[in-house]
Amino acid sequence: MRRMEEKILKEGQVLPGGILKVGSFLNQQIDTEFLMEMAEEINWLFGDGGVSKILTIESSGIPLAVAAGIIMKVPVVFAKKHKTSNVDGETYKSKVHSFTHNEDYEIIVARDYIREDDRILLIDDFLANGNALRGLIELIEQARATLVGCAVAIEKCFQDGGDRLRAQGVRIEALAAIESMTDTEIVFR
Amino acid sequence: MRRMEEKILKEGQVLPGGILKVGSFLNQQIDTEFLMEMAEEINWLFGDGGVSKILTIESSGIPLAVAAGIIMKVPVVFAKKHKTSNVDGETYKSKVHSFTHNEDYEIIVARDYIREDDRILLIDDFLANGNALRGLIELIEQARATLVGCAVAIEKCFQDGGDRLRAQGVRIEALAAIESMTDTEIVFR
Numbered sequence: 001m002r003r004m005e006e007k008i009l010k011e012g013q014v015l016p017g018g019i020l021k022v023g024s025f026l027n028q029q030i031d032t033e034f035l036m037e038m039a040e041e042i043n044w045l046f047g048d049g050g051v052s053k054i055l056t057i058e059s060s061g062i063p064l065a066v067a068a069g070i071i072m073k074v075p076v077v078f079a080k081k082h083k084t085s086n087v088d089g090e091t092y093k094s095k096v097h098s099f100t101h102n103e104d105y106e107i108i109v110a111r112d113y114i115r116e117d118d119r120i121l122l123i124d125d126f127l128a129n130g131n132a133l134r135g136l137i138e139l140i141e142q143a144r145a146t147l148v149g150c151a152v153a154i155e156k157c158f159q160d161g162g163d164r165l166r167a168q169g170v171r172i173e174a175l176a177a178i179e180s181m182t183d184t185e186i187v188f189r
Numbered sequence: 190m191r192r193m194e195e196k197i198l199k200e201g202q203v204l205p206g207g208i209l210k211v212g213s214f215l216n217q218q219i220d221t222e223f224l225m226e227m228a229e230e231i232n233w234l235f236g237d238g239g240v241s242k243i244l245t246i247e248s249s250g251i252p253l254a255v256a257a258g259i260i261m262k263v264p265v266v267f268a269k270k271h272k273t274s275n276v277d278g279e280t281y282k283s284k285v286h287s288f289t290h291n292e293d294y295e296i297i298v299a300r301d302y303i304r305e306d307d308r309i310l311l312i313d314d315f316l317a318n319g320n321a322l323r324g325l326i327e328l329i330e331q332a333r334a335t336l337v338g339c340a341v342a343i344e345k346c347f348q349d350g351g352d353r354l355r356a357q358g359v360r361i362e363a364l365a366a367i368e369s370m371t372d373t374e375i376v377f378r
Contacts (some may be wrong), residue, residue: 029302030256030265059247059267063255069221070256077217078248113218 001041004153004176005188007034011019016183018156020126026153027060032067038175039067042123045173046072049148051121053077054113055140057096057107057132061124061128064153068123077114079107079136094138097131107135114143127152127174130161137170154178159189190230191199193365196223198308201306203370207345209315212272215342216249216314221256227364228256230258231312231340234362236262242266244303244329246285246296246321250313253342257342259314268296283327286320294325303332316341319350327361342360343367346378 013021025031042064054076056065062078069076082105090111097104114120122136133150140147147170155162155174158181162172177189202210214220229251243265245254251267258265271294279300285295303309311325322339329336336359344351344363347370351361366378 016296024301025298028266028269028299030255032255032265032266033262036259059251062248062251065218065253066221067259068254069219070225070259070324074223075222078219080248082218085340090372095363110217142262150348159326185329 003037004035007031008154008178010174012186014183014186018159019187020154020156020178020181022098022125022154030063035063035067036071036104038076038153039071041175042068042121043071046121046149046151049121050119051148052117052119053114053147054121054138055079055109056123056124057081057136060126061132063101063126065123067096068121068151074121074122077109079109080137081105083109089124092139092142094135094142096135097129101177107132107139109139111143114139114145116144118143118145120145121148122150123152125152125153125171126158127155127162130159130165133161133170134146134167138164150172151175156181190227190256190364192223192226196220197229197343197365197367198375201375203372203375206319207317207348207370209343209345209367209370209375210316211343215272216252219252224252225260227342228260230364231257231310231362232260233336235310235340238310239308240306240337241306242297242302242303243310243312244325245312246269246270246325249315250321253314253340254312257310257340266298268298268325268355270296280359281328281331283324283331285320286325296321296327299334305326305332305333307332307334308337309334310337311339312341312344313339316344316351316361317348319348319354320360322354326354338362347368 098157149171155177338360344366368378
């Protein structure tokens with residue numbers, strides 16, 4: 001998606017540790033007009049897949065998942081990172097290692113919200129090591145639902161998460177795929 | 190908003206400790222069609238207020254804030270609950286006590302995302318003690334921006350957060366206002 005690449009080149013900042021900061025439009029401040037363009041692209045990619053539900057993970061995946069849910073007219077579910085008193089009863093859960101924060105956490109979704117007959121599209125802002133997506137895929141497997149595919153705003157191709165998931169037969173679509181990045185240059189695949 | 194009250198009566202569950210669970214449509218699974226109806230209502234209430242930006246807090250405020258941002262054609266900013274490596278540089282911060290989790294946490298937003306000339310609409314899913322909104326208002330005051338008002342999906346009027354904020358001159362609009370609730374009955378104001 002050319003507009004996504006332009007936006008990253010214009011507003012993105014590469015921080016130490018291989019972190020791409022896109023807080024100005026994607027994951028702290030959200031450019032809602034551009035968000036809808038991203039959602040339209042996801043609908044173009046997955047709109048014919050019979051998606052019944054979108055699953056994401058709090059917090060930074062939520063805006064894009066909600067926008068795509070609005071366009072695709074399906075509900076959105078977000079997995080929570082900690083068990084809270086608002087999620088009672090039975091849950092699906094899996095463990096995720098965060099690259100950004102260098103820590104493990106548990107992700108949880110109430111069983112009521114993923115059903116066996118659901119066809120799930122996963123959405124997240126970033127795909128790097130693929131840990132968050134793998135955790136979400138585990139939740140889908142626990143529910144015996146069907147995974148249609150994964151849409152991410154930005155894939156860091158220099159980390160192997162995307163390629164490992166594709167090797168397992170998972171359909172992954174990135175709106176922008178970064179081949180390499182340094183302080184001074186971002187190269188797209 | 191009558192549809193909101195109907196939805197709460199049909200799908201809401203009252204849990205011990207005065208917690209209303211609306212995870213089936215508002216804050217874990219999101220009914221995107223209904224979300225847009227809520228956002229239209231917020232636009233009807235605040236659309237003539239010259240709002241330049243919507244501010245919310247992760248995670249459960251994000252869906253409604255994003256939907257309202259799409260309808261009102263303004264950016265959405267969400268305050269984060271912990272300092273992460275993606276928020277560098279200068280930040281505004283304040284402390285919030287969580288009623289649901291019974292703990293204090295810090296909320297943070299990068300200075301770049303709230304400017305002195307911004308006219309801010311606050312959005313959250315619940316208003317109970319008002320702690321989250323007061324924390325967000327502090328961030329707006331630190332930035333010397335203008336608070337237009339606060340829109341919340343559900344106000345628990347039997348807690349005093351809303352009334353205390355109104356007494357300070359803050360405009361608060363709730364899409365549903367709950368006067369009292371028990372295991373068997375929910376009464377709207």
